[in-house]
Every structure is written in C-alpha cells, then in structure tokens.
Amino acid sequence: MKRRSLLTAASAATVMTLGGVGYAVHRRGRNPYYRGPESDHFDGVRFFAPGQVVDKDLADIARWKSARQAEAWPRHFPSPFPADRPPERVAGLRVVLIGHASYLVQVAGRNILIDPVFAKRASPVRFAGPRRVNPPGIALADLPPIDAVLVTHNHYDHLDGPSLARIWQAHQPLVVAPLGNDVILRGYDDTMHVETLDWGGSVDLGDGLMVHLTPTCHWSARGLNDRRMALWCAFVITSPSGVHYHVGDTGFGDGAIFRDVRARFGVPRLATLPIGAYEPRWFMQAQHINPTEAVAAVALLGDPQALGHHWGTFRLTDEGVARPAEALEAALAAAGRPPDSFLALRPGQVWTA
Template sequence: MKRRSLLTVASAATVMTLGGVGYAAHRRTSNPYYGGPQSDHFDGVRFFVPGHPTDRGLPEVLRWQAQRRREPWPKHVPSPFPPDRPPERVASLRVVLIGHASYLVQVAGRNILIDPVFATRASPLRFAGPKRVNPPGLAFADLPPIDAVLITHNHYDHLDGPSLARIWQAHQPLVVAPLGNDAILRGYDDTMHVETRDWGGTVDLGGGVSVHLTPANHWSARGLNDRRMALWCAYAITSPQGLHYHVGDTGLGDGALFRDLRARFGAPRLATLPIGAYEPRWFMQPQHVNPAEAVEIFALLGAVQALGHHWGTFQLTDEGIERPVEALAAALAEAGIPPERFLALRPGQVWEG
C-alpha cells in the first residue's frame, strides 16, 4: 500500500475511534443493539442528549481532516511511574490510571475496572489508527481479582472488545454498561453477562458499593451505520468511602448535567474527568471538554479532588502530548485552585485517599 493510502486509512481509523463518521450513519432505520421504548432521549432508533448537539456530519469531518494542523507526538513516551502492582483488596479508596481513560478503582473491598483498554491501537483496525505511545500502567497479568467492569460508551478508545473478552474469561466480573452495549460486548464473547441500564439506573456491586448511570454530553458509534444506537453515560460510584464521579467523555454544555449530579448525590470526594482530545475546538467542543472546561466542571461539582485522564496515550486529535497538562496548570492558576487538587495522571500513577 502506498504511503498516501496508509495515511488515509490511519486517518479514517482515527475518525472512527472518535465515532466521527459521516452521513451513512444516519441511513439505518432500525437499531441492531436496542429495541426498547421511546423516551426523552431515545427516538426509537437513536439516543440523543436533549437540546445538545453531540456528533458531527460528513462535511465537518472532511473540513477537519482537510485543515488539520496536528502537532506531532513522539512515538514513545514512557511514563515516569513504574507499572503498578496493586494489592489484592483495599478497604479505603485507591485509583490507578492504566492509560488514556482506563482505570482500576479499588474501594471498600471491591475491584472495579473502568473502560479497560489494553490494546496496542484504539482502532477497529489492527494495522492502522491511534497507537499507544506508552504501555499500560498496570499489566494484565498483575490485575487483582476483578469484581466489576464499567463501560461508559462504545468508542474504540473506551471499549476494547478483545481485552474485555479476556477479562471476562479470567475473572467473570459483573459487567455494567449503558443500554445497547450488551449486544456489542457479546459479539466478542457470547457467554459474557452484561447488566445494562438507562440513565438514572443503578447496579449494586455489593459491599455497600453501587454504580449509578448518569448522562454525559457525548454520543456513540462503532462503525459506519450505528451512530447513537447504543447509549453512553458517566458513573456516580457510591460507597462507604464517599462519592466517586467518573466521566469517560463529555462536553461541558450549559453545565446542567454537573449541577444536577451535585444536587442528586452531593459533592464528590473524587471526580475523574477527561482533559485531552479537544483540538480543534470548533469540531470537538460539543463532545470533549478542554482543561479549562474540566476545571469548570470540577468547580460546579464542588469535588474535593479531581484526577485528569484521556490524554497522553493515544493521539486522537490535534493538540500536542503535553498541552493538556500545560493548559490544566494555567486553568487551575486562573481559578485560584491549588494544583494538587486536580492532577493530570500518567500511566501507572496511583492516587489514594
């Protein structure tokens, strides 16, 4: 394959990772994943965020690709933190970033993986698309017994089907996902049991730990014809250690989602928020916050502590690899927030509280 063709394939794989595919996504008139009743955010075929634009069409995608001014990333960016070797269980709260948006959360004796991606590429293709620039900050072989896996949405940088099948076979965890994602997951292992819920739904993980699915200003797509046919979410994790609010991807919108979250659950002890994959702003703003907006969400939530993810592992968008860290520091300084209260995590970095 010629170099130009390879670049085209790689670019297409990047766009598919973000779910940014064109008009073909709007032609299907039936939903292969979910057949439930209509609601205030489901029209019978597609999910949506009321009053919020959450995806782009083909003209915008082509404009972005034609005008790209992508800042180069190094091919290899080792984390300054060694791979984590977590304890088997913890009674308190311990969080480690595996990479990008993948976490191991250990709380109140429960071990929870969130959006675990161990793949070399965040892509539907094995030979093209965004490639890791650092290895996972926790090796698969060093995982403790996994009790639950939480999936926020089906984009390839959050739902790694082969890794999830491997986790299922090794640990038989409770898998929790928004509506429609069970069909996708069972495509990788038809024995996998998945508990799906709508926004507002709850799943009890035992030991006083529950997860509550809450809205996010985002969307979903796995291929060319399934745009917004599976739901997406954020998670409020309640436990004896307090509230942990986790967002995989979101736009800020008018801030109502975060005010509502605080009104329903109170101020989080911990918020894990995305800070990367935000340029160019005209394209990404509805679906991905930038660091300044993440700081605004932190303030709206009244969170005690925040950890930043969704940066530094896969180059999905145009900003340089260290730009989210720099922008986060500037936004915290502007807001008068001590930098230690909102940390941009790197793979293998552990936070305990």
C-alpha cells in the same frame, strides 16, 4: 468472537483516527443493538442528549482536514511512574490510571475496572488507528481479582472487546454498561455477564457499594452506520469511602450534567474527568471538554479532588501530547486553585484517599 468484514473494520478505524468523530448515514432503519420504548433521549432508533448539537458530517471533516494544524506526537511518551502491581484488596479507596481513560478502582474491598483498554491501538484492526505511545500502567496479567467492569460507551478507545473478553474469562466480573452495549460486548464472548441500564439506573454491588449511570454530552458508534444506536453514560460510584464521579467522555454543554450530580449525590469525594482530545475547538467542543472546562466542571461539582485522564496515550485530535497537562496547570492557576487539587494522571500513577 464474531468476525467483522475488513471493510467495516477499516472504516471504523478511520472514524477513530478522526478523533472519535465520524459521520453516519442517518437512515431510520433498524437498531442492531437495542429495542425499547421511545423516551426523552431515545427516538426508537437512536439515542440523543436533550439539546444535542447536530452531528458532524463529511463537509465538517473535510474542513478540519483541509485547515489542520496538528502538533506532532512522539512515537513514545513513557510514563515517569513504573507499572503498578496493585494489592489484592483495599479497605479504603485506591485509584490507578492504566492509560488514556482506563482505571482500576479499588474501594471497600472490591476491584472495579473502568473502560479497560489494553490494546496497542484504539481501533478494531491492528494495522490502522491511534497507536498507544506508552504501555499500560498495570499489565493485564497483574490485575487483582476483578469484581466489576464499567464501560461508559462503545468508542474503541473506551471499549476494547478482545481485552474485555480476556478479563471476563479470567475473572468472571459483572459488566455494567449503558443500553445496547450488551450486544456489542457479547459479540466478543457470548457468555459474558452484562447488565445494561438507562440513565438514572443503578446496580447494587453489595456491602454498601452501588454504581449509578448518569448522562453525558457525547455519542456512540463502532462503525459508520450505527451512530448513537447504543447509549453512553458517566458513572457515580457510592461507597463507604464516599462518592466517586467518573466521566469517560463529555462536552460541557450548559453544565447541567455536573450540577445534577452534585444535587443528587452531594459533593463527590473524587471526580475523574477527561482533559484531552479537544482541538480544534470548533469541531470537538460539543463532545470533549478542554482543561479550562474541566476545572469549571469541578467547581460546579463543589470542588472535589479531581484526577484527569483521556490524554497522553492515544493521539485522537490536534493538540500536542503534553498540551492537556500544561493547559490544566494554567487553568488551575487562573481559577486560583492549588495544582494538587486536579492532577493530570500518567499511566501507573496511584492516588489513594
């Protein structure tokens, strides 16, 4: 494992404490993670989403902090569900929330982890950064054999390098991530098998199971000076059990990212979408959907079954710990949708098809 300086680590922890929204010194410079041809979403140094809102800067952060009205979180917010002990293999589809945005997806006899974070803090250091308020919904030692790990982007609440290294050493899975993230991942274990792809790329896992990378309205950074130097994505998993669309983080944008998934893959069987880390809205809207927007996204996808994550485990923003679930319930009622059509999952909670 490569060591980072204490200063760099503490700075990155501060970025995460600000809800995953830092600022960057936008030097043209060199990209330490990826070198490749320019495209419609890569300028030779940084990735971007077409029409992306201008990055926040120190003045925006100061404005947020000076007027902040954050709700307090409890030190502990235990899940009502016991820690899951998953079966070794599942023929159909079984999905468990580990916590925050981390899932175990068991489908067609394969076991897939998405953004596995088992750390006590969503941070590069142990002494600072958002602290976990409930234990993982599956203990690391209770994972079944893992065939693949999908990493949506490199923020510390989605890419937990030490845990990924332990998972790699124990299970030797294929790790799939967007462009540039292989360098970051191999910094934790240089033997890790990482396959990186661009938006639109696909990986065949065999037996009719494929993973596809699609765009999101988000960004990436591990510190203060590498903003948008590694790509970010959503995943579509196609299998004999249907289409599963997973988003780690995204803003709503104009809704095109959701319409495009439906146009390419059809109406998903399942959509797992973020519902938290959205306040204050003026600061977070470009990168984090709120529950009302999540319900609108499900409608654009064709009304699949939906599961909500990215809430209730790490405090990243200003809303209270239970507000996302409450707001989701209200948004579903306003849209005339049944409450069980979009569940705000808790760690250890299991959904099966």
